[in-house]
Amino acid sequence: MNKKTFLFLMFIICFINLSGCNKTENYPEITITINNTKIIYYKLPNKWNGNIYDKLSAYQHVFTENPTMENLVEVNTNDIITIDFMENNPDKIKIEYEFITVSYFNDNDNISSEVETFEIMYEINDNKYSFIIDKFDENNYNNWDSKYYELFTPMNSYMINSDKLCYIAGRVYKITASWGENECEYIFLIKNKEDIDKDDIIPADMSPNVNVMLKRPDNWQKIIENPVISENDMLRIIDGSTATIPITAELFRQFYDYTDAKLNEEYIGYTHSTTHYAYINLIERRYGRSDPKYLIFVTPPSTGEVYFAEYLGVELDITPIAKDGFVFITHKENPIESLTVEQIQAIYTGEITNWKELGGEDIEIQAYQREPNSGSQTVMEEMVMQGKQLIKPIDTQVIGGMGWLVDAIAEYKNGKASIGYTYYYYINNLYKNENIKVLKIDGIAPDNENLINETYPFTANYFAVMRGDEPVDSPARKLRDFLITEQGQQLIEMAGYCRIFN
Numbered sequence: 001m002n003k004k005t006f007l008f009l010m011f012i013i014c015f016i017n018l019s020g021c022n023k024t025e026n027y028p029e030i031t032i033t034i035n036n037t038k039i040i041y042y043k044l045p046n047k048w049n050g051n052i053y054d055k056l057s058a059y060q061h062v063f064t065e066n067p068t069m070e071n072l073v074e075v076n077t078n079d080i081i082t083i084d085f086m087e088n089n090p091d092k093i094k095i096e097y098e099f100i101t102v103s104y105f106n107d108n109d110n111i112s113s114e115v116e117t118f119e120i121m122y123e124i125n126d127n128k129y130s131f132i133i134d135k136f137d138e139n140n141y142n143n144w145d146s147k148y149y150e151l152f153t154p155m156n157s158y159m160i161n162s163d164k165l166c167y168i169a170g171r172v173y174k175i176t177a178s179w180g181e182n183e184c185e186y187i188f189l190i191k192n193k194e195d196i197d198k199d200d201i202i203p204a205d206m207s208p209n210v211n212v213m214l215k216r217p218d219n220w221q222k223i224i225e226n227p228v229i230s231e232n233d234m235l236r237i238i239d240g241s242t243a244t245i246p247i248t249a250e251l252f253r254q255f256y257d258y259t260d261a262k263l264n265e266e267y268i269g270y271t272h273s274t275t276h277y278a279y280i281n282l283i284e285r286r287y288g289r290s291d292p293k294y295l296i297f298v299t300p301p302s303t304g305e306v307y308f309a310e311y312l313g314v315e316l317d318i319t320p321i322a323k324d325g326f327v328f329i330t331h332k333e334n335p336i337e338s339l340t341v342e343q344i345q346a347i348y349t350g351e352i353t354n355w356k357e358l359g360g361e362d363i364e365i366q367a368y369q370r371e372p373n374s375g376s377q378t379v380m381e382e383m384v385m386q387g388k389q390l391i392k393p394i395d396t397q398v399i400g401g402m403g404w405l406v407d408a409i410a411e412y413k414n415g416k417a418s419i420g421y422t423y424y425y426y427i428n429n430l431y432k433n434e435n436i437k438v439l440k441i442d443g444i445a446p447d448n449e450n451l452i453n454e455t456y457p458f459t460a461n462y463f464a465v466m467r468g469d470e471p472v473d474s475p476a477r478k479l480r481d482f483l484i485t486e487q488g489q490q491l492i493e494m495a496g497y498c499r500i501f502n
Contacts, residue, residue: 034080048183083129093122095174274374279296281296341384347419
């Protein structure tokens with residue numbers, strides 16, 4: 001073998017080796033940062049050196065890597081994400097993202113949902129790519145209503161009673177970069193603090209409008225030894241408002257030694273069909289698929305409910321058993337802390353339409369109302385407005401169900417513009433949301449002292465209501481009579497409510 005032949009063979013061998021190196025899967029590394037924090041990413045080749053790869057989609061891949069979406073980098077709207085290809089910039093690049101959520105009911109059951117993908121506009125500076133985190137805007141979605149409910153409402157909520165239930169919204173970003181015929185995807189996951197969070201959705205529980213499990217307070221103690229009615233009678237006769245579910249729960253704890261787990265397993269919350277239906281069930285003595293109801297724990301009847309009872313010749317026996325504050329709520333970032341009774345009335349008659357008229361920001365007020373005949377709407381019309389005509393609600397602002405009203409205020413894109421109403425006990429104990437604050441009225445907070453002495457302007461009562469023809473020795477009457485005894489009022493307090501008398 002002469003020298004030229006040897007050198008030629010060596011050249012061929014080196015060329016083959018170099019070609020082999022090019023066929024290795026050494027896809028370019030990149031750096032993704034936000035606020036000087038590096039973000040972990042995943043590399044997924046589409047095609048490389050003639051090979052075409054079959055792979056999971058971006059959102060399927062992140063669920064495989066992080067099925068519970070834990071330890072995500074949290075960002076804010078308008079934060080800037082920077083992508084550095086380290087002097088190996090691609091010929092083409094496309095950046096897009098999609099909203100995703102995870103719901104898990106047990107350790108082995110992970111469910112993911114996906115909505116449409118959005119392409120992102122980016123800038124190039126100093127050979128680095130950058131883009132701004134945008135704000136969630138429901139108006140960007142096609143057919144958003146159906147997708148919202150598919151994505152964020154609980155699945156099979158009637159089957160769920162686990163403390164492990166969780167809904168977490170996140171964003172998966174996908175960078176598709178190509179160098180000639182080679183193409184690779186880089187995927188990362190972040191959490192925008194302003195996106196819909198698990199505290200903003202309606203999680204499944206014993207009631208669709210309750211987002212905390214019914215748990216006894218830390219200072220709970222057994223105070224009743226002998227129940228005044230049987231467990232079967234209790235299950236058979238009770239109905240009520242969503243806001244009074246804990247009274248029924250406490251009766252089951254005190255009378256029949258129910259644990260919190262058993263309360264959830266037995267779906268005690270479903271014995272309350274909401275205020276209006278509870279009244280109808282009592283007046284008509286019917287209850288859907290179950291037995292007629294004989295005692296309901298509710299807010300005052302509406303004019304329509306009173307008329308309906310009179311029409312059927314039914315007298316209602318109405319007894320106050322607990323106090324609560326009817327409160328007005330807004331987003332925590334709204335600078336207003338207190339409103340007068342007159343200002344509330346002016347907002348809901350349309351005389352005041354902008355928060356700047358009340359010392360706030362120059363934002364048009366979004367005044368939410370409730371559906372007719374709901375407990376809150378009845379109190380609003382009779383106690384707060386006192387005969388003044390409410391403005392006609394905008395269709396999208398009439399929110400059905402107490403929890404839905406709260407969510408609308410928390411999630412509304414101009415949250416500081418929103419105002420709504422509910423009950424103090426409900427918002428503090430049954431549907432907690434850190435993005436909501438309760439407004440004082442005439443500078444007075446709805447605490448127990450102000451409720452008992454009724455210095456809080458909108459002090460309201462919860463009532464035990466039965467029909468006037470209820471027999472003297474019936475389980476319903478025995479239970480009602482017990483609740484207005486000293487021991488019954490202690491039970492009311494143990495359930496977390498304000499007693500009706502000292």
